[in-house]
Structure formats: structure tokens, C-alpha cells
Amino acid sequence: MLQAYVVESNVYDFAISIASQFHYLVNVFTVVAGAFWIAKDIRNRLRRQFFTINLQGKAMGAQKRILVTGGAGFLGAFLCERMVTEGHDVICLDNFFTSQKSNIVDLLEQPNFEFVRHDITHPIWLEVDEIYNLACPAAPGHYQFNPIKTLKTSVLGAINALGIAKRCHAKILQASTSEVYGDPEVHPQPESYRGSVNPVGPRACYDEGKRAAETLFMEYNRMNNVNVRIVRIFNTYGPRMHPYDGRVVSNFIGQAIRGEDITVFGDGNQTRSFCYRDDLVEGMVRMMNGPDDFIGPVNLGNAGEFTVLELAELVIEMTGSNSKIVHKALPADDPLRRQPDATLAEEKLGWKPIVSLREGLEKTIAWFQQIDWANYRPPTPNF
Ligand code: NAD
Numbered sequence: 001m002l003q004a005y006v007v008e009s010n011v012y013d014f015a016i017s018i019a020s021q022f023h024y025l026v027n028v029f030t031v032v033a034g035a036f037w038i039a040k041d042i043r044n045r046l047r048r049q050f051f052t053i054n055l056q057g058k059a060m061g062a063q064k065r066i067l068v069t070g071g072a073g074f075l076g077a078f079l080c081e082r083m084v085t086e087g088h089d090v091i092c093l094d095n096f097f098t099s100q101k102s103n104i105v106d107l108l109e110q111p112n113f114e115f116v117r118h119d120i121t122h123p124i125w126l127e128v129d130e131i132y133n134l135a136c137p138a139a140p141g142h143y144q145f146n147p148i149k150t151l152k153t154s155v156l157g158a159i160n161a162l163g164i165a166k167r168c169h170a171k172i173l174q175a176s177t178s179e180v181y182g183d184p185e186v187h188p189q190p191e192s193y194r195g196s197v198n199p200v201g202p203r204a205c206y207d208e209g210k211r212a213a214e215t216l217f218m219e220y221n222r223m224n225n226v227n228v229r230i231v232r233i234f235n236t237y238g239p240r241m242h243p244y245d246g247r248v249v250s251n252f253i254g255q256a257i258r259g260e261d262i263t264v265f266g267d268g269n270q271t272r273s274f275c276y277r278d279d280l281v282e283g284m285v286r287m288m289n290g291p292d293d294f295i296g297p298v299n300l301g302n303a304g305e306f307t308v309l310e311l312a313e314l315v316i317e318m319t320g321s322n323s324k325i326v327h328k329a330l331p332a333d334d335p336l337r338r339q340p341d342a343t344l345a346e347e348k349l350g351w352k353p354i355v356s357l358r359e360g361l362e363k364t365i366a367w368f369q370q371i372d373w374a375n376y377r378p379p380t381p382n383f
């Protein structure tokens with residue numbers, strides 16, 4: 001009896017002592033599990049940073065999952081190409097409003113490239129590390145085709161892209177524009193200039209849409225700590241511009257090649273500063289990879305300023321065309337002067353355009369001379 005009592009009492013004491021130690025055990029377990037979790041996270045991050053092998057067989061260092069919205073467009077397709085070549089896992093999202101599959105057809109064969117046909121005004125669920133938000137018609141003729149849709153693409157598109165960035169803790173870059181300066185009273189335009197935009201004019205759907213998108217980027221950064229970047233792109237040209245986009249470079253080259261009149265709007269003394277595509281994309285990538293405390297906005301553009309008339313004469317000379325210059329009415333709100341103050345980009349990113357207008361035009365003209373114009377169409381009424 002006594003023996004049974006002693007055994008029972010020992011078991012009871014043991015249970016009490018275990019129970020009293022329980023919270024210590026829980027603490028030890030939490031610390032060990034936490035340490036394991038942190039170690040696993042560090043290992044995964046290191047793997048992502050240093051040990052990824054390019055699917056094409058090249059050891060490339062840091063492979064990232066990169067989303068390019070508007071990735072089938074003029075700038076987007078070139079950016080996608082560069083990211084694929086660097087070995088990243090690229091998702092190109094586009095609805096082909098102002099582009100077509102031929103821009104990305106070579107990329108479709110690459111194992112680290114994926115195309116998603118989607119309209120960015122609708123939410124989408126994707127897992128990525130970086131986002132370049134380029135989806136938006138850029139040429140005046142394209143963005144004025146359906147101004148309400150242009151505004152939706154800028155604003156809802158930014159919200160949807162920022163939503164992905166917020167959920168995935170992804171870094172996100174906005175392709176903004178020199179149009180945020182409108183018809184500028186300050187020349188050249190520094191980032192600190194707040195602009196002179198007509199909010200009710202025919203260019204407002206684009207200008208104000210891009211301004212609202214910049215605001216959204218800043219607020220997602222301030223409120224939600226989203227890691228953002230904003231670049232303000234000045235007129236950029238190069239191979240794979242849409243031949244029917246109505247922009248000055250594509251118009252003049254097309255007209256010169258076909259021997260048609262070169263249509264200079266107004267007296268042609270308005271100026272633009274033309275940046276070659278490769279320079280621009282280099283600046284965009286530097287901005288994305290730059291320090292987290294430099295979020296912009298930063299101007300990306302070539303400081304060389306030309307009148308539209310000078311451009312027309314240069315294109316005629318370089319194509320050896322017999323085309324004559326004719327003058328047409330200047331579109332409403334057409335900015336009179338535009339030139340980037342690009343000192344900030346040089347200071348912070350070490351970026352400076354290296355391709356001269358003549359050099360860039362040579363490559364662009366060569367591309368226009370070999371395309372089949374029948375493969376391109378203007379935007380359809382379906383949008
Ligand atoms: P682009 O028209 O060739 O490319 C835009 C791409 O976005 C196209 O492929 C188009 O189909 C796609 N797109 C449009 N609406 C969409 C939507 N709702 N959903 C999904 N995709 C959509 O123009 P780009 O010259 O390559 O310009 C790219 C970006 O750079 C744009 O955001 C533009 O505003 C900006 N930008 C360009 C210039 C320039 O001179 N090229 C200047 C300033 C800013």
C-alpha cells in the first residue's frame with residue numbers, strides 16, 4: 001500500500017515538475033524553430049543571389065523573377081530581351097493594344113521567358129521579385145485613340161501593379177514621362193519643376209494619368225513601404241517603334257522611305273530631345289538596380305535638343321530621299337520646347353546617353369527599311 005503510494009507520489013511529482021518546466025520547453029522550442037526558420041530564409045536568399053544557373057547554360061549570378069507590363073511594346077520588348085539574356089525569369093504582360101507578337105516572337109522560344117496576354121486595368125495574381133511598369137500607349141495618336149482607356153491604364157494599371165509589388169515585397173519601377181512637365185515654362189526641365197499641364201486638353205489623358213500614377217507610387221512607398229522607382233522618360237526612338245504610331249521619328253522615316261511629303265506640324269521650331277532606345281533602357285535598368293534610398297523621380301533623356309525642322313532635314317539627308325517638307329497645323333497643346341536636365345541621373349546612376357542622334361537614326365532607318373509594313377496595324381476600335 002505504502003509502496004503504491006510512493007510510486008504514485010513520484011509519478012505525480014514528476015508530472016508536476018514537467019508541467020512547471022513546460023513554459024521553458026515552449027520557449028526553447030520557439031527559439032530553436034525560429035533559428036531554423038531564419039537559417040532557411042538566409043540560405044534561400046543566398047541561393048537566389050549567388051547560385052542560380054541560367055536556363056540557357058550560362059552562370060549568371062542573381063536570377064530574379066521579373067514582370068514587364070507592356071513588355072511587347074517598343075521599349076518593353078527590348079527590356080525583356082535584355083533581362084532574358086541576363087538569365088532572369090521574365091514574365092511579359094501585354095494586351096497588344098499598340099504592339100504585336102512579332103516584337104517578342106524570338107523570345108517565345110526561350111525557356112526563361114513567358115508571355116501573359118492580359119489587360120493591366122484588371123487585377124492579376126503573379127509572384128515576382130521586380131516589376132517594370134511600362135503598360136500604356138505612348139504616342140499621342142495612340143493615347144488619344146481612347147482617352148478614357150488611357151487614363152484607366154495609367155491609374156488602374158499602376159494600382160494593380162503596385163498591388164502585386166506590395167503583396168510580393170517586389171521592387172517596382174514606373175515608366176513615367178517628360179509629359180508630366182506639360183508645355184514647360186522652365187528650360188531645360190529639372191525634376192524639381194512641377195510642370196504646366198492643361199488638365200482639360202487632348203493630351204491630359206496621358207499627362208494627368210502619368211502624374212496620378214507617380215502620386216500612387218509615392219503613396220504606396222510612404223504608406224506601405226513599397227520599394228518604388230520613378231523614371232521620367234523623354235522622347236525615345238529606335239528599331240521596333242510602331243511604324244504607324246504617328247510619332248515624329250517614325251513618321252518622318254516612313255515618309256522619307258516612301259518618298260512622301262514630310263509633314264512638319266506648325267513652323268517646325270518646336271524642339272525635342274531624342275534618346276536612343278538602348279541608352280534609355282540602360283538608364284532604366286540602372287535605376288532599378290540602384291540604391292533603395294534613390295526612388296526618383298529621375299529624368300532619363302538625351303540632352304541634345306533639336307527643332308522638328310532640323311530632324312526632318314536630317315532624315316531626308318540620311319535616307320537620300322526626294323521628299324519635300326510640308327507644313328501642317330500644330331496639334332493643340334503641343335509643347336514648344338523639351339529638353340531634360342539629366343544631371344541627377346548622371347550624379348546618382350552614373351548614366352549618360354552615348355548614342356548620338358545621327359548614329360541612332362542610322363540604326364532606326366536600317367530597321368524601317370527591312371520591315372514588312374503589312375504586318376503592322378493601327379490600334380483597333382476594340383479597345
Ligand atoms: P508602346 O506603345 O510601344 O508600348 C506600350 C505597351 O503597353 C504596348 O505593348 C501595349 O500593347 C501595352 N499596353 C497598353 N495598354 C495596356 C493595357 N491596358 N494592358 C496591358 N498592356 C497594355 O510604347 P513605348 O514607347 O514602348 O513606351 C513604354 C512606356 O514608356 C510607356 O509607359 C510610355 O508611357 C513610357 N514612355 C515612353 C516614351 C517614348 O518616347 N517611347 C516617352 C515617355 C514615356
Ligand code: UDP
Nearest residue numbers: 140246247248249251263264265270308334
Ligand atoms: N510632329 C511633326 N510631324 C509629324 C509628327 C509629329 O511635326 O508627322 C511634331 C509634333 O507636333 C511635336 C513633335 O513632332 O511637336 C514630337 O511629336 P511626337 O508625336 O513624336 O511626340 P511628343 O513629344 O509630342 O509626345
